[in-house]
Amino acid sequence: MANGATAVDSDTAAVGREQARQRVIEAAADLLAREGRDAVTTRAVAVAAGMQAPAIYRLFGDKDGLLEAVAEHGFAAFLATKNVEARPQDPIEDLRAGWDLAVEFGLANPAPYTLFERHQQTLGVPVGTTYVGEDAGFAALHDVALLSAMYGMFAGSAHAFALIRKEDIDPAALAPLLADWLVAMAPAVHQTADQLRSGDYTKGVVSNLAMQVAGTPTFLSTAEQQGVSPELLSPYFELMRRRLTEGNGEEDLTGVIDLLVR
Known part of the structure; x- marks a missing residue:
């Protein structure tokens, strides 16, 4: 380095x-x-x-x-x-x-x-x-x-x-x-829109929420090793984890949107 x-x-x-x-x-x-x-x-x-x-x-x-x-x-x-x-x-x-x-x-x-x-x-x-x-x-x-x-x-x-x-x-x-x-x-935005319209957040999923949350530590540890603040990514990762703890591991990332709507 x-x-x-x-x-x-x-x-x-x-x-x-x-x-x-x-x-x-x-x-x-x-x-x-x-x-x-x-x-x-x-x-x-x-x-x-x-x-x-x-x-x-x-x-x-x-x-x-x-x-x-x-x-x-x-x-x-x-x-x-x-x-x-x-x-x-x-x-x-x-x-x-x-x-x-x-x-x-x-x-x-x-x-x-x-x-x-x-x-x-x-x-x-x-x-x-x-x-x-x-x-x-x-x-x-x-x-x-x-x-x-x-x-x-x-x-x-x-x-x-x-x-x-x-x-x-x-x-x-x-x-x-x-x-x-x-x-x-x-083009992933089209799948997100389709899932929101249908209400089925598991439709067409390739890498589900559980898999993606499992990968987030790699991004955070890499940032730490490079001396980079994770503050641009951490809020989104936290929302992903929250959605996962609600039992939605088979979903796509679309469920995060529902957490944002108050």
Whole structure:
């Protein structure tokens, strides 16, 4: 295993890199809002962020990478203004209020909207239009459900990268393997949905809950050996164990969902 001091230095560098990245994004977003897209040059952003222009290329690859990050930043700000109500008393009025909010944001922040169109491939999934029923409140709920799943994926990926952080393993070598694995696992959501709809959580099970709970100590011990906190995985493992103690060892992992619903 690599020297502990080296790992600490690497972690510190990673934190500094993320702070620098956020500083650049905020500086670019401010320039965009005040002076428009043409003002967002690498030189101007570097001056506003208090760093050298080459640093921007190291952080974002190129100007398009920077603008894409700014577009994501603006979209996140927009999502933060959304008030999600699963079952509004008046769905039509709720839809109108949501539209008014979007229009208000667009009028107050016209420049970021030019980036939304330019980078629609990146932002297309969360802002694309899909009919999800007559209940207008469910549209926002679908958005949050999708983004929640996204953050769950990010959490698992963060743990995966943390496991190799102290070793002589190139993260770029793990990334394609990880991406392929996530793509391969993604269709499992269809089986989960089918089990929830039918109420039969043993339907189509390959590795049942009892088998999977038996394997969790391996993940925890590996994390300990690598000096990695298990805090991203432990809550889910605890829910799995709770479901098992209720006598549901033959089920799939779907029963965990029932433990989450209060």
